Structures are given as structure tokens and as C-alpha cells.
Amino acid sequence: xxxxxxxxxxxxxxxxxxxxxxxxxxxxxxxxxxxxxxxxxxxxxxxxxxxxxxxxxxxxxxxxxxxxxxxxxxxxxxxxxxxxxxxxxxxxxxxxxxxxxxxxxxxxxxxxx
Amino acid sequence: xxxxxxxxxxxxxxxxxxxxxxxxxxxxxxxxxxxxxxxxxxxxxxxxxxxxxxxxxxxxxxxxxxxxxxxxxxxxxxxxxxxxxxxxxxxxxxxxxxxxxxxxxxxxxxxxx
Numbered sequence: 001x002x003x004x005x006x007x008x009x010x011x012x013x014x015x016x017x018x019x020x021x022x023x024x025x026x027x028x029x030x031x032x033x034x035x036x037x038x039x040x041x042x043x044x045x046x047x048x049x050x051x052x053x054x055x056x057x058x059x060x061x062x063x064x065x066x067x068x069x070x071x072x073x074x075x076x077x078x079x080x081x082x083x084x085x086x087x088x089x090x091x092x093x094x095x096x097x098x099x100x101x102x103x104x105x106x107x108x109x110x111x112x113x
Numbered sequence: 114x115x116x117x118x119x120x121x122x123x124x125x126x127x128x129x130x131x132x133x134x135x136x137x138x139x140x141x142x143x144x145x146x147x148x149x150x151x152x153x154x155x156x157x158x159x160x161x162x163x164x165x166x167x168x169x170x171x172x173x174x175x176x177x178x179x180x181x182x183x184x185x186x187x188x189x190x191x192x193x194x195x196x197x198x199x200x201x202x203x204x205x206x207x208x209x210x211x212x213x214x215x216x217x218x219x220x221x222x223x224x225x226x
Contacts, residue, residue, distance in 0.1 A: 041218060043157075090157065097212040098212075100147075100213075100214060101147070101162065102157075102159070103159075104149075104158065107155070107156050
């Protein structure tokens, strides 16, 4: 079975903190994605990666960065958390650029106070 | 650019009622189309997909047909159950082989006994 694991289900952080969200996959997929989900806005792509040490900006990268040092792990970093980054964060993987079916983790609900 | 529009929710139905959730898209080229479902407290999971015009995707009693002439991919089920209560997302892949998905805003379905 495909497994995408996000390190936390719920997080509460203070404004200005540096926040790390971790995602690990066990399917040897090339692609990994970070989305945020907000009511009425659906899912919006923050960053994605096609390979180790490669990253590309999505639609809303401001205030975020990512790291992919190993194929199975994709980290989302909030350099200085702000209240408008309170959201549900979803990690997803895909086999390759040619295959667009995505597999999702269970999500991390982040609250910035 | 590419985009997906879903009917606004929430949709509230009685058990065994007929379900339709409308989805229309704007895209260049020939995207693949998807429906994802998100049960409470979980990440998204693929419900069904269609990769070319006139294809019908189906799973768990749900169906959707890729209509290029109307740029639509409406989700239908003949008889809903309480367990179908969830958020449903329509999505498309770009035809540029990036592996990225573009999501609609999601439609919440509540089925009452």
C-alpha cells in the first residue's frame, strides 16, 4: 500500500517561530508536493520537487521554503510563521511527471498564534 | 491559465438520493481529470479519473464522464449513503507533463439518514 506520512497531525506555533513540516513516502516516487487547504479556496500548491535537491515554486511560495535532501523526504519550512499561515497543509507524491495521480498524507493542521 | 470550478456547497441530501456535483474546467491541450474525496480528518484519496475525452471514470458507485465539448466532468451517484459524507474535489492535470494537479475549491456533501 502507498504510504505518505506527515510528522504531525496538529501543531500550534507562535508568530515568528521557524516551523518545519515533514513528509516521508515509502513508494520511491519521484514527485513530491506541498499544498495548503483553506475553506472556499481548495488546494493551492506551495512548492514541489521532481528529484532530490530539486525544487520549484508553486502558486503561493511566499513565506515558505522546502528541502529535499533524500528522495523519500520533503520538508516544508515556514521561515517566520505568521497568523495568515494558519491552515491545513497536505503533502502529496506522484510516481513521475508523466503520471499525475497524486497520493496524499493525512494532513497537518497548523495554528499560528 | 488552467482552472477548475466546482458547484458551491454544502450539498445536503437524504440517504438513497441521487447526487450530482458539477465541475467545469478551463485548460489548454488535453488534460486528465480527477475526482478526489476527503473524509473527515483525513487526507485526499483518488476516487476516479479519466484521461481522454468521452472516458468514463467509475468507482464505489460514483461516475464521471469527460466531456470535452462542454469542458465538464460532473460527479454522479445513483444512491448516496451516510458514509459518502465528505468533501469532494475536482482536479485536472496540465498537459505539459509536469505532474502538477490543479484543484477546484471543493464541495462538501452531507448525507442524512
